[in-house]
Amino acid sequence: MTETIYYGVLIGLGATLAMDAWVFIQNRLWSLPLPNWAMPGRWFAHLFxxxxxxxxxxxxxxxxxxxxLGWLFHYGVGVVYGIVFLFMVGPTWLKEPDFLSAWIFAIATIAAGWFILQPGMGLGWAASNTPTPWKSRGLGLIAHTAFGLGLWASGILIG
Incomplete structure (x- = not known):
């Protein structure tokens, strides 16, 4: 169990780094704004x-x-997702990591953002109160695909 948590932390960190790398690439290539992690940090602080x-x-x-706090929250969630994923698929996944299970899990995790974080911050369910909700949703799905790629790549590196 301790080993599963340890490797879950590593793949969660790797996946979150991959997601952040993708967001940085989008910023450089298409001038898309970088996330302002202060706002999720503020939201998280207000929970207490x-x-x-x-x-x-x-x-x-x-x-x-x-x-x-926002950056810690962001990486903390990624680590928790890495641990949960590894407990779901089992530590043997690290012997032969497959992208499909990592991607399906990563896409499923967007539900927390759409149905907890975004409404909590006043952005509405699945960004419905934003100027371009479908663009926000699409970019979120792409970012979570990068997270899935990061889970998979981290699993390959560890295995």
Missing amino acids: RGKMFHKDIGQADEASGELV
């Missing part, structure tokens, strides 16, 4: 104040160290 849903997280009281 008893508030989960906001009309507009940008209008909520700032939290001390919200940018750092």
